[in-house]
Amino acid sequence: ATILGLRGEAVTAPMGRVPGGAYEGAGRQVAVAIRGYSSVIVTSDDVIAAAHSAIGIALAESEQRLVMIADLGGETPPLQALVHDDDSHGIYDSFEFGTSFVRIAREVEGAKNLFVMPSGTESAATEQIITSPRWALFASEFANADELLLLVIKSDAPGIAALAEKVDGVVLVGLQKLDSAPNAIILAKIPHPAIVAPPRINLVPKQEPRRTVPHQPLFQW
DSSP states (O other): OEEEOTTSOEEEOOTTOOOHHHHHHHHHHHGGGGTTOSEEEEEESSHHHHHHHHHHHHHHHTTTSOEEEEEOSSSOHHHHTTOOSSOOOOHHHHHHHOOOHHHHOEEOTTSTTEEEEOOOSSOOOSHHHHTOTHHHHHHHHHHHHTOEEEEEEETTOTTHHHHHTTSSEEEEESOSOOTTSTTOOEEEEEOSSOOSOOOSOOOSOOOOOOOOOOOOOSSOO
16 A cells, blocks of 8 residues: 655555554554653564654654654654755664764754654664664663653564663554563553544645746747
């Protein structure tokens, strides 16, 4: 099934699933369950649904505090759609070349206090990156600042159990349990398919009105 993404581009959704906006609406509803936490994994067998759910959580929480969404799914379309510059650097480049997280964070247009860390020039969905001890340090920095870090990742990603030990807990999208990380603390669940109305916030940049150009004859006689 083909649906429209946040910028109007076509996005292929799994058959039988509702458009991503419903997952964003469900994310807004479960946001209250993670209000007291500062670092949360949002995971699913469908990483696109997880990304939309994380966006919904972020929209709700960014009204209260700064929120950062990190794309550990590997160029996940809903998160890529929130980045509007030509800089391809992201999480992969931070771990590979030492670029600071602050430099790769992108502010989301149309929403206050909301930032995205894209996957990067190559996929960040690798065991080396996912299991890095840097995530524990980064999570503690968010806790000290009373901010929220959301890590979007596929449920069968390599090293997800080690990552779950470094954060406060997990939001499951479409899953009843996380077999790949059985000791993870489950904070909330969002079912497949989500049936909640999408949030009434438009993240699409405003378009400049077209200027009317006076008609010019093709030939001058």
